[in-house]
Amino acid sequence: MHSTVAVPAQRNTLAITACLLAIFTTILASHMPTPLYAVWQQAWGFSATALTAVFSVYVLGxxxxxxTMGSLSDQLGRRQMLIPGLLFILLGSVAFMLAGDIYQLGCARLLTGIGTGMVTGAATAAVVELEPDGNWARGATLSALAFTLGAATGPTISSLALRWTSHAHIWPFLIVIGLSVIGIVLLARAPWPAHLGQRQQGFSLRNWRPTPVRVPRALLGSFLFSAAAICLAWSTGSLYSSLGPSMARNLAGVSDLALAGLFAAGWQLVAGITQFAGQRQPLNRLRIAGPVMLIAGLAAMAGAVLLASVWLFTLATLATAMGAGAIGVIAIVTIARSAPPAERGAMTSAFYLAAYLTMATVVLSIGFASDHFGMVNSMLGFTILISCAALGLMLVRRRA
Structure with missing residues (x-):
């Protein structure tokens, strides 16, 4: 009897590891190019508008x-969706290595975006389902941790490659290719429970047609709350990922370019650690602590912008990361608990769809506002807007 109980747990552990590696590799690849854009822009002479277009192409993918394929993993199977997704990530990294102009760079970003869309929803749903003891909170938190660690590691590797190697456009993407291959092998070889994430009986890929991401009406309330929370968390994260180095140099007075570039990675790392620690806390406590910490960090950011203070900017980075990390745990645990197995892939994809659309909207809006009203005024407006949203999220959930 002991052997029959232990085998499924071991099998689930290997499958969970493969899914978490898929998430980590995908987000690593998505954030890897960030410090390299300035190098490509200087070498090829494209405008800031063209760089914005490249970012938009990724989000478009x-x-x-x-x-179109958010619900496909519910019918085709989780593993059957993840392996092709990692192949797109691999091809995107190869395209980055070989890119010689802005159009090839856009093609590489598009491939990476398609792979990200295929992997994120399916892998997150699989990790939650594969938890052997039904610990949904742990599965959701591990997925979120893989996201944030990938986002932190990507720009860190590229920054170190820029400083220590002469081929910074090659080595980081070789790492992504290697991790993609390992992830594909693990996914192909890991034993998978027969009742989870498998092809639905009677499903035929030949007869399949793209179906829009959908949310059951009965679960709309929980979905809207979790989507609002993840959008709030990712708004601050996307700000640091896109404009963090510029803010550190132009607003906070950080003269070291390498140090300025690592603020984005540091934000993601602190957010990831917070998410890992947050799984041990009651959700009711996180619903208060997360927004309060985020608002405090945004206040410190406003002070750093007005006073050009490196220390206040560092404090703002730590506080906003902790607040956003706690809010991210709330969002992912809520969506994981509310989504039934037959709808989990579709709902998780809709969840990340909202997050990515918010990420693109925030970055493009702040960039537009900075050109017309200046970066200082844009950052102050951002801190006020996100603080009001955090307060609203906290009050709405307390009333519910």
Whole structure:
């Protein structure tokens, strides 16, 4: 009897590891190019508008994939969706290595975006389902941790490659290719429970047609709350990922370019650690602590912008990361608990669809506002807007 109980747990552990590696590799690949854009821009002479277009192409790939194939893993199977997704990530990294102009760079970003859309929803749903003891909170938190660690590690590797190697456009993407291959092998070889994430009986890929991401009406309330929470968390994260180094240099007075570039990675790392620690806390406590910490960090950011203070900017980075990390745990645990197995892939994809659309909207809006009203005024407006949203999220959930 002991052997029959232990085998499924071991099998689930290997499958969970493969899914978490898929998430980590995908988000690593998504954030890897961030410090390299300035190098490509200097070498090829493209404008800031063209760089914004490249970013939009990536989001377009993610969004289109989530919209058309968000529910496919519910029918085809989780593993059957993850392996092709990692192949797109691998091809995107190869395209980055070989890119010679802005159009090839856009193609590489598009491939990466498609792979990200295929992997994120399916892998997160699989990790939650594969938890052997039914610990949904742990599965959801591990997925969120893989996201944030990938986001932190990507720009860190590229920054170190820029400082220590002469081929910074090659080595980081070789790492992504290697991790993609390992992830594909693990997914192919890991034993998978027969009752989880398998092809539905009677499903035929030949007869399949793209279906929009959907949310059951009965679960709309829980979905809207979790989507609002993840959008709030990712708004601050996307700000640091896109404009963190510029803010550190131009607003906080950080003269070291390498140090300025690591603020984005540091934000993601602190957010990841917070998410890991947050799984031990009651959700009711996180619903208060997360927004309060985020608002305090945004206040410190406003002070750093007005006073050009490196120390206040560092404090703002730590506080906003902790607040956003706690809010991210609330969002992912809520969506994981509310989504039934037959709808989990579709609902998770809709969840990340909202997050990616918010990420693109925030970055493009702040960039537009900075050109017309200046970066200082744009950052102050951002802190006020996100603080009001955090307060609203806390009050709405307390009333519910």
């Amino acid at each position: 993610v969004v289109l994939t989530l919209l």
